Amino acid sequence: MTAPDRKEDASLSATNEEAIKFMDSFLKEFPIPLGPEAPLPVKPLNNTVSREEVHGESLELALRLLQDRNLPHRLSAALCHEAAAALLQSDLRSFQNQQESQEEETSWSTHVWFSFVPPQDQINRSYFAVFDGHGGLDAATYAATHIHVKVAESELLQSKAGEALQIAFKKTDEMFLLKAKRQRLRSGATGVAALICDDMLHVAWLGDSQVVLVRKGQVVTLMDPHKPEREDERERIEALGGCVAFMGCWRVNGTIAVSRAIGDIDQKPYISGDADRASFQLTGTEDYLLLACDGFFDTVKPYDIVSVVLDYLRENQGDGSKVAEKLVTEAKVNGSSDNITVLVVFLKDPKVILQEAGELEESSSAPFIFFRDVAENQNNTLSA
Secondary structure (H helix, E strand, C coil): CCHHHHHHHHHHHHHHHHHHHHHHHHHHHCCCCCCCCCCCCCCCCCCCCCHHHHHHHHHHHHHHHHHCCCCCHHHHHHHHHHHHHHHHHCCCHHHCCCCCCHHHHHHHHHHHHHHHCCCCCCCCEEEEEEEEEECCCHHHHHHHHHHHHHHHHCCCCCCCHHHHHHHHHHHHHHHHHHHHHHHCCCCEEEEEEEEEECCEEEEEEECCCEEEEEECCEEEECCCCCCCCCHHHHHHHHHCCCCEEECCCEEECCCECCCECEECHHHCCCCECCCEEEEEECCCCEEEEEEECHHHHCCCCHHHHHHHHHHHHHHCCCCCCCHHHHHHHHHHHCCCCCCCCEEEEECCCHHHHHHHHHHHCCCCCCCEEECCCCCCCCCEECCC
């Protein structure tokens, strides 16, 4: 047996032990199924959901239940998958609005179950996203709950993953607008998501949350955020009869400081729900992805990211587990007063990044590359 084989066996053994330990504890806490009148151990986001919301809302509820009990993410995902599959195969008619016909209920249950089955194509997929709410948390929470589910359900996921991601933003916006109308919600949310499918990176975004890629110590900007002052966005808004006015910053109709977002029902269609997207081939030389809301990028420029991350890795002997916290602190120190979320996804061992940086520092040029027309070119190959 080779060293990698022994390492994999040890990892599987540890995972099995964690699973057994968790199930023993969980079954002691819940020895029998909860009855209809029993209180739920976690509070659902909503007491009423539409047909299209059942999948995402049930997954979110299950994940929170397991995360509160410190179950490792991999085991949480597997258990939630099985629980959601069982739910969507069950007869939900007793929970349905009685005004809806039996025919509609049956066809809906069948459709949702078949679309939930993940592709059996052996492609490794990873999804990461950041959402930044304004006017309340509802839109941001809703986007975080549903966009990845709509991607997984999409028939385009296997053949056109970038398009599937883009459409998921639009579908989620449409769903939230219906919810906002029912519940008189006025909030909105910007968002950016990255979907990695083997060696392809797909990104989609609404508003001014951003994603950047660092490759060989150089920052690659993958997108152009949606801001009212952008010439094309201003022209689109004015063509619809809206306006862009400067009130401390550029705002759509004097209100919202982004030109595209999920929600913002009072400002549709001026605030568009149509996401942009871009796709890139990964070469294996990428260091990490960084996704963050506008509060971070207001005070930390892309070319500063590399030095902050490298300094942190040097100080912590290549341990990158809390580098996102360091970046948030950097933004605060630089003067940001906004709420800040930063997500760093290492595509390479941080210790290797640190070693390579030491080799490249003397000959390295300024670490910044900008793809201006990235949204129009759907299949770029990253280059230094």
